[in-house]
Amino acid sequence: MTATTAATAARTTDTPLVIDGLQCGPYDRDVFQQLRAGRVTCATATVAFWEDAIETMDALAAWNDLLDANADLVLPARTVGDIERAHETGRTAILLGAQNASPLQGRLGFVRHFHAMGLRVMQLTYNNNTEFGGSCYEETDPGLTRFGREVVREMNAVGMLVDLSHSGERTRRDAIEHSALPVVLTHANPRSLYDHPRNADDATLKALAARDGVVGLATYGSLCGRYARTLDDWCAMVARTVELVGVRHVAIGTDLSPKAGAAEFAWMRKGRWTRSEQRGADLGSPPASATGTGEWLADASGLARVADGLVATGFTRDEAHAVVGGNWLRLYASVLKTGDGDGS
Structure with missing residues (x-):
């Protein structure tokens, strides 16, 4: 065995896969270095919120250039x-996703087009x-519309x-029931x-788990309340979610926004559809219990601590590794297919 092969084998055996199911914001080499410092094996990056087809294609082209320039x-x-x-x-593998189906512009066939261009995740x-x-x-x-059902079928x-x-x-429960694959x-x-409208009720989470889906738990303070304050607090939320749906169905989806500033947040929250103030998940004035901003995870480098934090909370090492990456990897294996858009 060569030194390189031995190092690779040791890394694969001893280091868990860390997968973040959702991030958004401007990326550059500094952000990629933060991902590496956090030992992140894969992160899903957002390429569209309100963008149309051409704008999303531009974003995908820019990502191709950025990934090529930082291939190390x-x-x-x-x-x-x-x-x-x-x-x-x-x-770090970068999985590209859209937080809206706006790139389709009413065209079912664009699902296949965007898959062929590298898009692998899309919110309805x-x-x-x-x-x-x-x-x-x-x-x-x-609920899920007739067109929505067609799009889910095409995405499958x-x-x-x-x-x-x-x-x-x-809409969540309709899509869970309608999809032939886990959502x-x-x-x-x-x-x-x-209690936040962006969070999911217990019935939805149990339905998701029953169809072998996964929930990526966010670290964003407005969605966590007191569970955002420290790593121990956030791991306690993981433990309570596991009690609800089982360890197989819980993962990480931070919703980190690296290097996002006022312009990026304004676009995320307002797009082109309103001139009024929109606060997104902040809902204007968060209660005192929601003011924590997850200082333990100032950037993706903090994700390296999560597995140990889960073990300290009472998870076995295997359970912790499932939550930090293994559950996403298993689900991706059941859904993601070839890169050429042929559905094979």
């Missing part, structure tokens, strides 16, 4: 094999109701992950632990 730190993830290769070579709705279903922030959730066929993080509860909440928490 990162690589594009289109299959589970790419994620495993990143782990073996000490890099973001902060507003769409032609696909209802948002968690709207007063009325119509090509191997694109259906994300319901910002959807309303009726996910990439960045949400149990509403029974912190």
Whole structure:
């Protein structure tokens, strides 16, 4: 065995896969170095919130250039094999996703197009109701629409992950039932632990688990309340979620926004649809219990501590490794398919 092979084998055996199911914001080499410092094997990066098809294609092209320029730190993830290769070579695989289905512009065939261009995760709705279903922030959730059912079916066929993080509860449960493959909440928490419209009720989480889906627990203070304050607090939220749905169905979805500033947050919250103030998940004035901002996770480098934090909370080492990465990897293996959009 060569020295390189031995080092790779040791890294693969001794170091857990750390996978973050959702991040968003501007990325550069400094952010990639933070991911490496956090020993992050794979992170899903957001390429679209309100963008149309052309804007999303521009974003994907920019990501191709960015990944090429930093190939010593990162690589594009289109299959589970790419994620495993990143782990073996000490890099971070970047899985690209959209937090809205706006890039489709009413065209079912664009699901296959965007899959072929590298998109692997897509939310059916973001902060507003769409032609696909209802948002968690709207007063009325119509559920998964006829078009939404077609899109879910197409995403299943090509191997694109259906994300319901910002959807309303009726739309979430409709999609869970309709999808032939497991679906996910990439960045949400149990509403029974912190009451927020972006979080999911217990019935939805149990339905998700029954179909072998995964919930990525967010670290964002507005979605965690007191559970955001310290790593121990956040691990306690993980433990309570595991009691609800089982360790197989719980993972990480931080919702970190590296280097995002006022302009980026304004776009995330307002897009082009309003001139009024929109606070997103902050909901204007968070209660005192929600003011924690997760200082223990100022950037992705803090993710290196999570497995040990879970063990200190009472998880076995195998259970901790499942939560920090193994559960996402298993789910990706059941959903993600080839990179050419042929659905094989």
